[in-house]
Amino acid sequence: MDSVDDSASARAEFDRLVGPLRAELHVHCYRFLGSVHDADDALQEALLRAWRSRENLTDTHKFRPWLYKIATNRCLTMLERRGRRELPMDIAADSPAAERVWLEPYPGVGVGEPGPEARYTARESVELAFVAMVQQLPGVQRGALLLRDVLGFTASETAELLDVTVAAANSALQRARARIEQSVPSQAPDDPRARLLAQRYAAAWEDADVDGIVALLAADARYAMPPLPEWYAGHAAIKDFLVTGPLHWRWRFLPTVANGRLAFGTYWWDAERSLFAAMALDVLTLRDGAITEVVSFLDPTLFPRFALPDTVAD
Missing domain, CATH: 1.10.10.10 (Winged helix-like DNA-binding domain superfamily/Winged helix DNA-binding domain)
Known part of the structure; x- marks a missing residue:
C-alpha cells in the first residue's frame, strides 16, 4: 500500500511541476515541427519519457531546462521521419507533390x-x-x-x-x-486599427464586394490555400481568382486569433441544409494599414481548436 501511495504522491508532484510549463512546451514543439498534431504527439511522448526518467533529475530547480531537453530531442527524432512542412508560396518548383507536408496554424498568440x-x-x-x-x-x-x-x-x-x-x-x-x-x-491582434481593417475585410466578403476586398490588400499581397499548391500574388491575380471562384457563394466570417494574428473561421452557404458550413481558417497578415497575406487553411477539422462552430445559422 505504501508503494502505491508513494507512486501517487510522486505523480502528483510531477504533475504540479509540469502544469505551468505544459503550454509553453507545446508551443516549442509546434515551432519546431510546424504542426499542432505533431506537437501533441511530441509533448505527450516527452512527458512520458520525463516521468519514466524522473529519478535522473536530482535538482528540481533545473526541471524546466530538463523538460526542454527531452522535448527538443523528441522533436529532433520526429524530424528524421517526415518531410519539411511548407506553405504553398515556399514550395520549390521541383518539389514532388507526393512529398509535400503542409504547415498548420496554431491557436492564439503564443505563451511564455x-x-x-x-x-x-x-x-x-x-x-x-x-x-x-x-x-x-x-x-x-x-x-x-x-x-x-x-x-x-x-x-x-x-x-x-x-x-x-x-x-x-x-x-x-x-x-x-x-x-x-x-x-x-505584423500588427498585433489587439491593435484597434488592425481589428477595424479585419472587420472591413470580413464585411466585404459577406457583401460579395470584390473591389472592397482588393482595396484592403497591399499591392504585392499574396493569397494561398493549403493544401492546394497554387497561390496568387497582386491585385489582378487575386481579384480574378475571387471572381471566378469563391465569390460565387455566400459567406459568413467569425473572428479568432491564430499564430499571433487576426484570423477568421470562414463559412460557405450550404443551400441543401440552409446554413453556413465550415470551409477554411483564414489567417491574415496586416502591415502598414493593409493586408499583405492571407493563408486560407482549407481544413474544417481545425475549427474546434479555435473554439469555432461547425455551422452558422443564416
Whole structure:
C-alpha cells in the first residue's frame, strides 16, 4: 500500500511541476515541427519519457531546462521521419507533390516569457512566416535558434540542451541566423486599427464586394490555400481568382486569433441544409494599414481548436 501511495504522491508532484510549463512546451514543439498534431504527439511522448526518467533529475530547480531537453530531442527524432512542412508560396518548383507536408496554424498568440537572450517576442515567434522559415533549417540549427533566440537560453544552456559543445551550438546559431530572414512583425491582434481593417475585410466578403476586398490588400499581397499548391500574388491575380471562384457563394466570417494574428473561421452557404458550413481558417497578415497575406487553411477539422462552430445559422 505504501508503494502505491508513494507512486501517487510522486505523480502528483510531477504533475504540479509540469502544469505551468505544459503550454509553453507545446508551443516549442509546434515551432519546431510546424504542426499542432505533431506537437501533441511530441509533448505527450516527452512527458512520458520525463516521468519514466524522473529519478535522473536530482535538482528540481533545473526541471524546466530538463523538460526542454527531452522535448527538443523528441522533436529532433520526429524530424528524421517526415518531410519539411511548407506553405504553398515556399514550395520549390521541383518539389514532388507526393512529398509535400503542409504547415498548420496554431491557436492564439503564443505563451511564455522569453529569457534575456531572446530576440523574438512570444507572438512574433509563432507568426506563420517565422515558423515557415524555421522549417527550412536543419535540426540542430533549428534547435539552436529556438532555444537561444526564442526562449532566451544562454549559450551554455543551449549547448547542454542540444548535447553539443558551446562552440558547436554557437556555430549552428550563426548559420541559422544567416539563413533565416528577419521577418517584420505584423500588427498585433489587439491593435484597434488592425481589428477595424479585419472587420472591413470580413464585411466585404459577406457583401460579395470584390473591389472592397482588393482595396484592403497591399499591392504585392499574396493569397494561398493549403493544401492546394497554387497561390496568387497582386491585385489582378487575386481579384480574378475571387471572381471566378469563391465569390460565387455566400459567406459568413467569425473572428479568432491564430499564430499571433487576426484570423477568421470562414463559412460557405450550404443551400441543401440552409446554413453556413465550415470551409477554411483564414489567417491574415496586416502591415502598414493593409493586408499583405492571407493563408486560407482549407481544413474544417481545425475549427474546434479555435473554439469555432461547425455551422452558422443564416
